[in-house]
Amino acid sequence: MPTNITSKLSNQKTSIFSVMSSMAKAENAINLSQGFPDFGIDTQLINYLLDGMREGFNQYAPMAGLPELREQIAIKTQLLHGRAYAIDNEITVVPGATLGIFAVISTVVHQGDEVILFDPAYDSYQPSIEMNGGIPVHIPLTFPNFSIDWNRVQAAISKKTKLIIINSPHNPSGATLSPADLLALRQIVADTDIMILSDEVYEHIIFDGKHHHSLAGDKWLSERTFITASFGKTYHTTGWKMGYVLAPKKMTQALRNVYQFMAFSAHTPTQYAFAKMLQDESSYRDLGAFYQKKRDLFQSLMEASRFDILPSHGSYFQLLGFSRISDESDIDFAERLTREFKVASIPISAFYQDHTDHRVLRFCFAKKDETLTKAAAILCKI
Template structure:
């Protein structure tokens, strides 16, 4: 008889897969999983076809297409005024999740502690568990989802080796301001702690606010790994192409693990993204306004409903509170209710927590959708 105990016995099918399957089963409007329902830029698709026809169909360099790494370095230079070496400090990865995973496996050993702010992306804690580390979950302070810095200070121990930051934040849509970073620096600058900064929504910042990258702070420059996503930026989540940026020392450690987790990213996608970024710098320049208009359309429609909300500061997600509608239902039950009775699907916020706060009544909707989809969604939600 075979006997192979699970390394992740508590992990089942992700809530994202469950909700998308429910939407398909019920023919419901799917505002759960985070992907656009509109096409990628036509020129980008043409560049992909050109790349495949030109023969870019074999392995790329394990660290990524150099010209694309140079484009990433240019973005950091233009936005943050920092100089990254594309050869030694940037790696192109097949999506952001593998970048997060390889970073954790490279830096966390058995018994090490990793601070995670809840609600949190669902890949963080399992990756820590597989590295035989221990996740220390600290809940953000509702309703604004701010960091409790006193609690962070209390939770840092001699075993703390990593703090995972996510800004703009999925699922809440909040962003870290400069003071948040300064608070973090004050706590860790004299300790053997690295920052893993998940910045996949870095270009989706609203209302004239600014994105602060971990690498933009000199005190964090040598102790941070930043993870980004081309899929989020260019509406091609299915291309699974992202990047990691870090100091040469941390990047060396990252690549030692990454090369055995995934040899390289998809070559024609990297070539296509390079050419598109070179020829269409306006895409990223206009991205915040593009998504803010969608957020504004969605929240304007929500004003006709009984849901409470605070406008998202970034990402393409909007959280809503349904306390005034069905407080008798927990958020998973509420998602089921909305799907079955109103034909619209959301994500329950509780799945992003290790321990769900008492009386949490919040859902996450994705507004990376066409105007028609958002109009229809708002009509549905106004009737709930």
């Protein structure tokens, strides 16, 4: 047995999402921690998947993805954001957005390159940068609005800045970027070679009549942007691990150059199923209203509690402050909530690189109404 096994991420602990989900299971707690639905999926999608298998879509798909699926992604993006991504060389289907993010970072980040990211951040960004020899430059979002302080971004730009990672609607805060944000971003990257990774996995989950300002809809920014998207979030199928990356031709060529040696291609019958599903526009257009009802239900139930309800404009996450309840750290309080009260959440500090003492927990409301009602009844007694 070799004794010198040192991973490139030897300081990295097991992801908090796995930790909290296993604790929820062990404690038989209601799991509002990890971001996945506890309800069933559209049976039509299952039928399409079976059709795909029966009709012989069982061997390697083309590396870039089934043409049928890329075509539907192109149609949807054009319809919603007015940009026509070319099926042949600007759309790449990948097994999940996490892998898409890793592939993008592996493609463009070389040893010593700096990558700007905003805390709190989805947990895969930092290790993906590190594994590729990049230097993460963390900028905190303002609290409690979770907006970007563009002056800080400007100040953080250096000759080594290669990539800026943005995420809207945002996990964990549910904040969304506005046209003014995109304008500020534009001004900062103008006259530079800085690229953008825009993580838009919650693109269809946006509330209160707000519009998702995809970078696909900004002609100038889209010319230097990789967009990552996830069918797992849109079709309640996080376990199917399927997403895609949109980017201009040259950037896509570079991406595929790397991606071909990661997964080569994604699960073929699943691609067939999503291609069929996307033909029905309502399958993604109605998602915001669907989750808005759940957000409203959870928020209205929580009004009777001692938690502070932070705004959630998109995604399927609700932040709740507990400073009126306890002085404990968010990690201690989240663990106690799971053990004693049997409701699991994620402490917000898990999304920060540096220490933070916000007393805030993230709850996922992609759950059956009865699950949310049960959890809220417990939380209201604390």
